[in-house]
Amino acid sequence: MRIWKSVFPAPIAPRTERERKRVVLNHLLIHMRPVRVPERTLPFRHTFGLGGMAATLVGLLVLTGVLLMFVYEPSPDRAYASIQSLRREVRFGGLVRNVHYWSANLLVVITFFHLLRTFFTGAFHGARQFNWVLGVLLLLVVLAANFTGYLLPWDQLSFWAITIVTGMLDYVPLIGDGLVRVARGGAEIGAATLINFYTFHTTVIPVTLVGLMAFHFWRVRKAGGVVIPLEPDDDPEARPATTLFVPSLLLREFVTGLALVALVMVLAVAVDAGLGVPANPGMSPNPAKAPWYFLGLQELLLHFHPTWAVVVLPGLALLGLLAIPYLRYEEPLEGRWFVSETGRSLAVAGALAALALTPLWVLLDEYVTRWSEWLGGLPPGLAEGLVPAMVALGLTWAVIRLAGRQYGGNRQEILQAGFAFLATALVILTAVGVWFRGEGMALTWPWAP
Ligand code: HEM
Structure with missing residues (x-):
């Protein structure tokens, strides 16, 4: 019943009948609008x-x-x-x-x-x-x-x-x-x-x-x-x-x-x-790239086991996105950008952390060590999948916890740090795919011939 009500709530009554007629009945096109x-x-x-x-x-x-x-x-x-x-x-x-x-x-x-x-x-x-x-x-x-x-x-x-x-x-x-x-x-x-x-x-x-x-x-x-x-200083009842x-x-x-x-x-x-x-x-051209909006996904493929890059991580992201409205918040706050000053600081901290850590991850994985070399004894699903995915999720978690400890904040404000972190990471991975991947999908400068 609660779900039904949230999908089809009771209509909001217009102020006067005259207004309703003038605005709604006379303007067929705006029937969808308040x-x-x-x-x-x-x-x-x-x-x-x-x-x-x-x-x-x-x-x-x-x-x-x-x-x-x-x-x-x-x-x-x-x-x-x-x-x-x-x-x-x-x-x-x-x-x-x-x-x-x-x-x-x-x-x-x-x-x-x-x-x-x-x-x-x-x-x-x-x-x-x-x-x-x-x-x-x-x-x-x-x-x-x-x-x-x-x-x-x-x-x-x-x-x-x-x-x-x-x-x-x-x-x-x-x-x-x-x-x-x-x-x-x-x-x-x-x-x-x-x-x-x-x-x-x-x-x-x-x-x-x-x-x-x-x-x-x-x-x-x-x-x-x-x-x-x-x-x-608004009165919530007014x-x-x-x-x-x-x-x-x-x-x-x-x-x-x-x-x-x-x-x-x-x-x-x-x-x-x-x-x-x-x-x-x-x-096949070299490099063969996906359309730009899927290059973040293609970039993940270069760093994670394919099942994790294509199924597990995007699946988790999609489920997380769908779950956002249904999480439990102590005091759901709406209408103010970033909820509060604390919320803004947390979101900025999340975005800055992604700005530093995502390129670092890409560079380390490309030039310093590959997970599979490091964890050579493990099967690929673990060495290139579970382990780096856990490290990435752990990093996200650590950023959220650290930012929370630094600035305080309620659940919604802390969630903003995690969201800003992941959204920024996606943008950076996409940018790397668009501008910094060349022949054989190796890292290169955008102006390289
Ligand atoms: C083709 C894609 C979309 C179209 C044409 C569209 C259109 C709109 C319009 C016209 C509004 C009211 C005005 C405004 O908020 O700017 C609106 C509100 C809203 N949209 Fe979208 N939207 C799209 C995609 C999305 C996406 C991807 C999300 C989030 C996952 C989303 C979530 C919402 C929500 C929650 C509201 C209510 C906002 C509020 O009450 O302040 N929409 N959308």
Whole structure:
């Protein structure tokens, strides 16, 4: 019953019937949004408009995606040529593709920042618990959308990136081989993979994404809008002053959306999405890298036993992410960035610790000693899996404990140290994969030839 109530809480009554009619009935499009919003939630710095930006990007993606479908041909013989003719022969074809490309990549970044914003303002308690879970699902769908689209140009980069990532599934114990076959539609990447990816990319995933977004917005509305910023001397019982969604918030959202569209247009005109040489299944490029948002995962593969890198560690991270709203907190605090000054210090300490320890780990593992050499007598699953994973988790734990001892803090504030540590580590591993891995995935400088 409690779970049911947290998913479908009782509706919040609008102030007057006239307001309800004027705002809700007359504006079909904003049915998903609250009628009144607390005034304090309006300043840009409270949410940075990140959720709205993500929604705007999805809108751009649908619009440009439909246009691309008029030209794109999902077969290995025609895919590359159809993109080439889109760029060369179709008026504004290249621009439409660039807008699609930039919107997709920005969506991953903006969704990640939105996750950070909701986490660090504690917007996952009470009525927002289940919306956090919906958000995590949205993040997975956004990654799936990007990933399935990555293959479609059928150039060397896309072909081998998808080969790398689908190949990672082979490391799942017992069912790995079957999973690879399902993902590829056969043993190798070919016509079946392309048509499967295309169908998922253009129908299954967008429908799921838009459906989940509608659920997500509705949950924001049911929670009475976004979380309300708290001031230290606020009376928690007092009702906050509210204002109508139209025009106060709608106007702000509209301006933010327009600014974002302008940014995407500038990027699309200035930086081309590019198209490499056609896919050659017989010749792997060196290095063969996953798409950038999976390079953190590929980097883990260089340091841990594959089962740990691909299954155990990401699985634990995902479960941890889903569990955040359902952990027990002494006093759930929402609405204030980092909860308190102590919370801010703890988060900064966690991020700084990751900034120092993650590159150190990468360098030590590359140049000083490999775990397998060090623990030569143990089976690989232990020497390159359990032991380094325990050391990494132990380090995370030590950082949290040390920071907690230094600054004090309640459970939510201490959790922020751990979250900041892991989020920063992920960003650094991704950056190492993008800029510092060269031939044979060895460490190199980004400017090296
Ligand atoms: C396509 C991806 C997503 C879209 C389009 C989206 C959209 C939105 C919008 C428009 C809002 C209200 C305004 C705002 O907070 O900026 C919102 C709130 C929220 N989102 Fe998302 N979101 C997405 C992904 C996520 C992710 C990955 C998470 C976290 C795991 C998340 C968790 C939340 C939560 C907890 C709220 C309520 C915030 C509050 O009450 O202050 N969302 N989202």
